[in-house]
Amino acid sequence: MNNFEPKIVAFVCNWCSYAGADKAGEQKLDYPANVKLIRVMCTGRVDPQFVMRAFRVGADGVMILGCHPGDCHYRNGNMKTLRRFRLFEKMLEQFGINRQRFFLDWVAAGEGKKFQEVTTEMTERVRNLGPLEIKGFVEREVG
Amino acid sequence: MSKADLKAGLFLCRCGANIADFVDLERVASVARNRDDVAFVKTHDFLCSVAGKEFLRETLENNIVDNVIIAACSPKMYEKAFQKTVSDAGMNFAKVSMANIREQCGWVTKDKEDATKKAQMLINAAIKRSAHNENLQQQSMDCLTDIIIIGGGIAGMESAIVAANAGRKVTIIEKEISLGGGIIKIEEIAPNMECAPCLLAPRLSAIKEHENITVVTNAEVTDLLGFFGNFTVKVKKKARYVDDSCIGCEACFEACPVSCASDFHLGMGARKAIYTAFPGSVPATAVIDRKQCLHFTDDSCDACVASCPFQSIDFDETDEELEFSGGAVIVATGYDNPDSSLVKHLGYGAIENVYTMPEFERIASSNGPTGGNIQSSNGGKPQSVAVIHCAGSLSKEGIPYCSGICCMTAFKVGEMVRKQSPEAVIYNIHDRLVCSGPQEQAFYQKQVDEGTNMLKVNSLSSIALKKKKEKIEVSADGITSVEVDMVVLSTGLVPAEGTEKLAEMIHADTNSAGFFKADHAILHETGTTVDGINAAGCCIDPCNSATAITRGFAAAGDAIAKLIPGRKLELEMMTAVIDEDICGGCKLCIAVCPYSAITFDPEKKVSVVNEVICRGCGTCAASCPSGAATAKHFTNDQLYAEIEGVLYE
């Protein structure tokens, strides 16, 4: 019996993925309450430091969900995010954080079902990994 | 007041049973009441109703708080309305933070206990975030209300007339020597076989006479500066060597000894070194082709000068650099016909009497090289014609897409040939046909009823043409070969030459086919990806004349609705700002800004955001290594507080 309940923070862009989450709501597609959303105007706004802060203050997993390539409300913020976080993912290991605790994907405003799927899968993945214990040089402020 | 002393007023909405059934609001309320940072908690059945908003306003008028937290449905539903109510109560609208406890909590969480806990965390995050809320002020700026239109085809002309009739000064910049674009080379428009010159003539004369419209032809845009509300377009106007006292009387045409191929007739007819595109062109002024004119080539002729009754010829004229300002720009640069190399495999260029569709249009036009007489190269009337659909289209090597309009044009060939030779045999050789819409379908049926042979091939790539004495043999898998006097290759439309360059100059995106990318394919088809630069006609993607004109209407209507004389342009409030005391001048923000809204101040050695261009995506803030760039209403402090807020109390 695993009663570990992971804490997951999802950064979602206002135009697609936040609306995709609303869509999941309208369709009453349930997903684990472990996932809490933080709205930004565009995924381009997500500073790697936000993700690090989330891990430091208690998140066991972090997601970034934005518009599909070509659909970003601000031309190509999502592509900049993709590039920024491909590098960031590699660095995560150095901080002693398993890469699987971080997840970047695209969810359109109409994709309530996909929103339900990615958040459910993420929760399961992180649940299996267990609580985040940072062993690297990044201290956890809150556990 | 320190952040710790700030107090928020919390409003919980039951949304009838829509939230109350899924979240234990009594518990949420009683826990929140114990918080030091919460002044009061109020619950309402329907906060979005008239009575609910009244309740919100009155409560805020009677209880002074620093921030307002509304835990209800998605902010996408009523955030704007609540912001308005809060400002009616005398607070800044940016002091409202919403917690989405319906769509993103109650409705998606199976267990009420879990949903209640999640709602508490979302509210906690909103309260913590609100401690960092700052007032936002609506900014506005004076704007120019004139319109600049690049491209004087049917779409650009429509935009010009719409805007000019609304009292705006309009400048049309056209690269050709006169207005008309693609449609001017066409006689009739399928499927209704409307007379194209008859549609155009009243528009051309409206433009010619309109006091609000300036037409600059033979001109090319060299740069575009500025932003929505204040653009400057730089233009190079090429010398015409004929001044505008010319009325296009054509007396000089007789006098000119040079004869050369006419580009207006796609090389099929001749013109003089001094010429107009066609009689009645706007402007009527003739132009001298410097490469052909003997005065310029060897200084041996000035026959036109003597023949001109108006002394209009001016060999000393030079190119001019001009500048135009306007609040909005409309790009209406149209399309091009594909390069002939795309249809070489169909005998084009090698076999006589094989024409592309645009060439056929010229041959069939009353202002064309044969005066509208459809004839073969030997001068005879073709008694059999094969039209090959999708020539050069739907293939990797050619145009990968369907242009959507060419089937109708292809059917037109039979219609027009039969008008001149009723007994002529017509074959429309195709793989797929596109006839969407009742009129289109009826036009197809009419061709079938009138005897056109619709021949379906198994594959476009199997179509082959062979010269057979005076005739052309067309064969393909799936059909019996036919022998005809003339073949017309129905080609598609490609982006106008220079589209890519222009897009780069104005910082607009293009789509995968190379046309201007729409701001939104459904919601704003006639907008480019740059604020204040709209697009009309075929430069967005291939369309028929009706759509081109409608897009012209839409592009102009949108521009004039946003730029109103005497009214200021309201700007995005949640823009980025760069603190010049912190900025290290690394220019990373300049590199990532999708709108080129950030420039470098070389004196202060800092980056500066132009808040008129900035749309507030926040990408610069995420990239700034020193924390100098920040996105208003999505500041680092606000987001850090929210991150912490969703994770722990």
Ligand code: FES
């Ligand atoms: S707006 Fe959705 S990723 Fe940019």
